[in-house]
Amino acid sequence: MATETHSHHEVDHHEGHETDQNLWDGSKSPFKVSYGKLMMWYFLVSDAFTFAGFLIAYGTLRFSMPSWPLPDVVFSTFPGGFHHAPLIFVTLMTFILILSSVTMVRAVQEGHRENKRGVVKWMALTIVGGLMFLGCQAWEWTNLIAKEHMTITINPFGTHVTDGVYLNEDGTEAKNEMGEVDKFTSGHTYLIHKKDGDFHKRKFKITSGSLKGQVAQESFGPKAFGGLFFFITGFHGFHVFSGVVFLSVIMLNSMSGLYAKRKNGYEMVEKIGLYWHFVDLVWVFVFLVFYLL
DSSP, X not given: OHHHHHHHHHHHHHHHHHHHHHTXXXXXXXXSSOHHHHHHHHHXXXXXXXXXXXXXXXXXXXXXXXXXXXXXXXXOOBTTTBXXXXXXHHHHHHHHHHHHHHHHHHHHHHHHTTOHHHHHHHHHHHHHHHHHHHHHHHHHHHIIIIISOOOSSOOOEEEOXXXXXXXXXXXXXXXXXXXXXXXXXXXXXXXXXXXXXXEEOOEEEEOSSTTTTOEEEOOOOOHHHHHHHHHHHHHHHHHHHHHHHHHHHHHHHHHHTHHHHHTSSSHHHHHHHHHHHHHHHHHHHHIIIIIIO
């Protein structure tokens, strides 16, 4: 009796060993996920390192330069001629992109239910959200380049590192719109306006520190600000544009019934969904690092 029990345990152990081996014989994925989704995860991890490098570089430069402009001033314009609305427009952009992530979730859910009509509907809404985000980004770039004359090499936004008061052309103290002396404190961000093709750098008198009483002039802000802004947001925008193209192709394939024939829960929709969620998540970090710090 004991011998039979011992033999039975040996058989169970042997069968369990064979089952473990079968996971690695090529017939099944050892991670219980398809090859396509696994490769998508590999790509997203490598892309995350790329974005992390850019954002870390930005943060390092931002906190090493006291003249770095404040985002509240740089990004304070809203379509329609509204000014002094800090970060309102970029917050709207962020909301649109996050909402498109919600519609992407719904598309994946409908795919698991093998509901072709639902997949197409929610993917179309996701594409609309992506296009709206790209449109917002195009307006922001146009405003910064055409209206405020910021480029990758010229940054008209700067920050004062001393207290001071602005001067008129004749050397007298300037007045602001309220009729008061136009003074500023250290940390105040300014914009050098362009008139008749030339930048107009205002003069000011320093009222604090070892240089108190001396007359100085506004200077351009760090060049890295414009370069990093256009590169990082442009790189992310390229991801969004690529995502819209992929979404459109996959939506058309879904409409044709290609994925319905595979009976795999519209796995291709789920894979592009992983990419789209990654793009949305990266934007949250770009928003945090670039627009809030």
